[in-house]
Amino acid sequence: MRCKLISFLLTAKRATYAAQGDDASVPAQLPGAKQLEYREGPYFYRDIYFGMEMFTGMETVYHLDQPLWAMSYGGGVINIGDREQIRSIYAFLREALRLGSEEAPYRGPDFWKKGPFTYMNHWEGTWERFYGYEEIHLKDTKVYELRYQGGLLS
Template identity: 55%
Template sequence: MVEFEKGDFLTFLLEAKRHTYAALGDAASVRPVLPGSRQLEWRDRAWLYRDIYFGMAFFVGQEVVSWQAQPVWSMAYAGGVIEELGGQAEKVGTIYAFLRRALRQVSAELPFRGPACWEEQDWRYINRVEGNLEVFQGEEEITAAGTVLYRLRYCGGFLR
């Protein structure tokens, strides 16, 4: 395995997450390697963060962090808005705008997605996770006025 400082990794991961989807949404996409996907990237010296996903209302994706061109950490995820909202582009856009604001709150304590809980008016983001950067799994949920609008599950860790 390629050696790197875990503190450097964490600093880079937080920076990458704040500057890609959380900041720009789908507009952050570079030319994707896989047809039909969106691909977000962030680079800093020997580090590369790549997030590739398919879909919109329901989506599936994977984040990979590489150090010196070697993949060292990954997270897979799947989820989206509840099925009843899938065809309502304006509602989906509003939900994902709220999600991006929540994801910008990512912290060293919970570096996977957003914070444990984040609220804005009657909107609420909840993130439940088990584990740590080594190996983890979790799920996030968005509600408005107590109604569930969005769910996502994720898992990952350091590659060995």
């Protein structure tokens, strides 16, 4: 089940926020939330979050309609007030999130650089139980940070 779950999780992440951002949202069950969903066979993925510049949320993977794996997260942009810069930071973030791997399917790679942006992701644990921190720098200035944790549900 491990390989199928991780493969599904990466596919779901790449098909929702990492690919489309807020445009992937379906009608939310909670007022004020953005809700992203993806289904494939017996697996179902739901990502519900609140906010934009600063945000918090939770991803859940279900197998046969039973919650199996979850990750909570919170963070956002810092030191930035310009809407265009915020959009470019989140566009870069979505690119980084599409580079997640089976070894660490939580967010993006441990390090990625493109143009003036650098993405860094530090984590501990395994897909069964983990926590981590990601950040984005614009040249030498940190402009985004996020903390996350999660794993298998019992």
